[in-house]
Amino acid sequence: MKTDILIVGGGPAGILAGQTAKGIDPELKITMVKDEPGIIIRCSEPYVIGGEVKLNDIIHSDDEMIGSKGITVLVDRVTGIDYKRKTAWTRNNREISFDRLILATGAKPFIPRIQGNKLKNVFTLRNAEDTKNLKRVSDKAENAVIIGGGAIGVEVGSLLRKKGLNVTIVEIASQLLAGAYDEEFSQKVELVLREKGINVLLGRGVSAIKGEKNVEEVLIEGERIPADFVVISAGVRADTELAEEIGCRIGRFGIKIDKYCRTSLSDVYACGDCAQSLSFITKKPVPSQLATTAVLEGKIAGANAAGKREEFPRIVNPSVTAFFDSAIGRVGLTEKQARDEGIPYVVGYGKSLNKYPSQREAEFIENKLVFEKETKRLIGAQVFGGKEGIDERIDLLSLAIHKGVRIEDLCHFSHCAHPELSPLPFTEPIVLAAEDALNRI
Ligand SMILES: Cc1cc2nc3c(=O)[nH]c(=O)nc-3n(C[C@H](O)[C@H](O)[C@H](O)COP(=O)(O)OP(=O)(O)OC[C@H]3O[C@@H](n4cnc5c(N)ncnc54)[C@H](O)[C@@H]3O)c2cc1C
Numbered sequence: 001m002k003t004d005i006l007i008v009g010g011g012p013a014g015i016l017a018g019q020t021a022k023g024i025d026p027e028l029k030i031t032m033v034k035d036e037p038g039i040i041i042r043c044s045e046p047y048v049i050g051g052e053v054k055l056n057d058i059i060h061s062d063d064e065m066i067g068s069k070g071i072t073v074l075v076d077r078v079t080g081i082d083y084k085r086k087t088a089w090t091r092n093n094r095e096i097s098f099d100r101l102i103l104a105t106g107a108k109p110f111i112p113r114i115q116g117n118k119l120k121n122v123f124t125l126r127n128a129e130d131t132k133n134l135k136r137v138s139d140k141a142e143n144a145v146i147i148g149g150g151a152i153g154v155e156v157g158s159l160l161r162k163k164g165l166n167v168t169i170v171e172i173a174s175q176l177l178a179g180a181y182d183e184e185f186s187q188k189v190e191l192v193l194r195e196k197g198i199n200v201l202l203g204r205g206v207s208a209i210k211g212e213k214n215v216e217e218v219l220i221e222g223e224r225i226p227a228d229f230v231v232i233s234a235g236v237r238a239d240t241e242l243a244e245e246i247g248c249r250i251g252r253f254g255i256k257i258d259k260y261c262r263t264s265l266s267d268v269y270a271c272g273d274c275a276q277s278l279s280f281i282t283k284k285p286v287p288s289q290l291a292t293t294a295v296l297e298g299k300i301a302g303a304n305a306a307g308k309r310e311e312f313p314r315i316v317n318p319s320v321t322a323f324f325d326s327a328i329g330r331v332g333l334t335e336k337q338a339r340d341e342g343i344p345y346v347v348g349y350g351k352s353l354n355k356y357p358s359q360r361e362a363e364f365i366e367n368k369l370v371f372e373k374e375t376k377r378l379i380g381a382q383v384f385g386g387k388e389g390i391d392e393r394i395d396l397l398s399l400a401i402h403k404g405v406r407i408e409d410l411c412h413f414s415h416c417a418h419p420e421l422s423p424l425p426f427t428e429p430i431v432l433a434a435e436d437a438l439n440r441i
Contacts, residue, residue: 003031005305006088006098008078008242010034010066011042012291013272014104016298018071021306028306031098032066033090035077036127039065043291045131046152049138050159055131083246083265100267100305103243103255104298107236107273107289112147116209121229125152126236134231141228142166145218147206148234149176151321154189156231158323161198168199168225170206170218177321182334185368185382192326199225236289238274251276253287259311261301269305271297280314280402281333281379282341288315318398320391327387329394332380332401335370344373348407348437350429354389356419365389365423369397369410369433373441376406383429389422393430407441410434 005021007014010032018030044058062073076090087097109124111117123134134156138144144160146153149171161167171178175186176193193200207219209230218225238254249256249264254276261269272294279286293315303310320329338345348369355362363386370380381397383390400410411434417425 001031001094002029002097003072004028004098005030005100005102006096007032007071007102007104008088009104009106009272009274010036010039010062010073011104011106011272011294013106013274013294013298013301014102015039015065016295017102017104017269017271017302017305018066019069020299020302022069022071024303024306024308026070029072030070031072031074031096033074033076033078033088033096034062035075035091037075038062038128040128040131042126045125046155046159048131049125049134049156050163051135051139052159055128055135059128078242081242081246083268086267100269102301102305103248103263103268103270103274104272104294104301105239105242105274107238109232110235110237111232112206112234114147114206114209116211116215117232119209119211119215120213121211121215122209122232123229124232125156134229137229138163138165143226143228144168144231145170145225145227145229146231146233147218148232149173149178149200149202150233150235151177151180151319153231153233154193154321154323156233157198158193158196161193161196162324166199166226167197168201168218168227169193170201170204170220170225172203172205174203176200176202177328180319180330180334181328181382182336182368185328185330185384188384189321189323189326189328192324196324236273238276238289240274243270243274251285253277253285257297259314260304260309261297261312262304269301271301277315280316283314286315286317288317290317290319292318313402316398316401318394320394322387325386326384327390328382328384329390330380330382331394331398332378333370334380334382335368338370338372338379343379345379346371346373346407346437346440348433348435348440350432350434350436352423352427352429352432354385354423355421356424359419363388365393365429367393367429367433369430369437371407371437376408376441377401378405378407378410397430407434407438411438
């Protein structure tokens with residue numbers, strides 16, 4: 001078969017690339033090859049494992065988001081591409097010739113070399129099959145060990161604990177959510193998890209996973225932790241297999257792309273978890289395996305493959321993580337990252353209730369803002385508190401970073417107030433943190 005645009009991969013990057021290209025030029029023949037039937041919302045997988053939502057509720061039909069948009073969907077796997085002949089082959093012996101190619105192949109979980117990592121009941125979490133298996137096994141289990149204290153480890157750990165399991169999270173770094181938060185903010189997460197009864201082991205490596213056939217225990221530097229199953233959540237690696245095969249340049253975090261999401265090969269684009277993003281602040285490559293980055297890059301890749309010339313503004317990596325009744329969010333650089341980059345900076349802190357004190361359900365919300373000292377521009381933020389008010393603030397601060405907002409702008413920004421919905425008018429934590437930073441300059 002022949003197609004104008006071939007998209008490999010049907011996650012958010014591939015879907016948005018296809019929808020955008022079709023929206024720009026409805027005459028284009030677009031074909032998507034995806035090896036997972038249906039579209040799973042990966043962010044919701046932990047909630048299925050925790051028993052809070054059903055697997056069916058987080059899987060959408062291919063037709064709903066792709067087929068109905070006039071895109072041909074093939075549930076199959078691209079096994080090889082001849083770039084010079086612009087032809088791809090699939091597992092089911094299809095031959096597809098294309099004019100332009102969009103690689104949206106996503107990422108694969110990273111599995112550290114640990115003795116016993118192939119035992120039954122050792123899982124990673126990426127797709128519907130993993131989710132189904134983890135739900136089934138955890139429903140009958142008592143003890144879970146999670147290797148890796150990143151966002152997925154924290155979320156899965158808290159949901160398993162809520163389900164009544166004994167949970168240990170072991171993290172080789174000295175803090176949870178390392179790389180995303182400064183230690184003082186990670187410690188707030190650690191405190192909540194410990195208070196809820198999760199055994200958090202930091203700065204400790206797993207020596208081996210032990211068992212006959214099934215997992216029975218995990219050895220952590222001499223200590224034995226009983227385990228009915230193990231979840232390895234040690235990060236992901238970009239899936240660059242096809243890109244490497246056809247000769248695309250590959251960077252440390254994925255396929256190298258420019259601001260138009262073009263790879264080093266003409267007529268070949270890449271987007272989402274498989275591609276290497278550049279930081280808006282440092283202009284350097286950064287890992288950004290987030291659905292929101294995939295969506296943005298997918299739109300840019302799709303638009304440009306359809307003949308437009310749209311630029312991706314580079315990323316600030318806004319993300320939020322929820323656990324028990326708390327949430328934490330971040331965007332831009334942490335203080336440590338600013339220091340490591342050699343950027344002179346000033347920080348400010350703000351803390352207040354997220355509603356008027358008269359509201360019974362009011363909870364504390366606290367934030368830390370990082371500003372570049374010379375320009376006074378916002379370059380990073382971390383927010384922690386109850387579940388309300390974290391994501392909105394991270395989104396606002398994300399836009400603020402992209403728009404070059406300075407300390408004074410945040411000291412004087414005009415915001416709304418309402419007893420049920422916001423802090424008191426004079427206690428908005430973003431304003432308090434900006435004022436604090438101004439005082440420290
Ligand atoms: C448990 C979990 C929770 C998450 N929570 C969040 C969250 O709260 N917020 C957030 O922003 N992000 C979250 N993420 C990350 C987010 O899901 C990813 O960043 C996003 O899915 C990336 O989209 P993508 O389209 O680039 O890749 P993917 O979603 O991985 O899709 C790529 C697809 O391509 C397929 N593929 C690969 N090679 C081929 C081939 N040769 N032929 C055919 N198909 C192929 C893959 O099988 C896959 O189906 C979470 C991820 C997980 C696993």
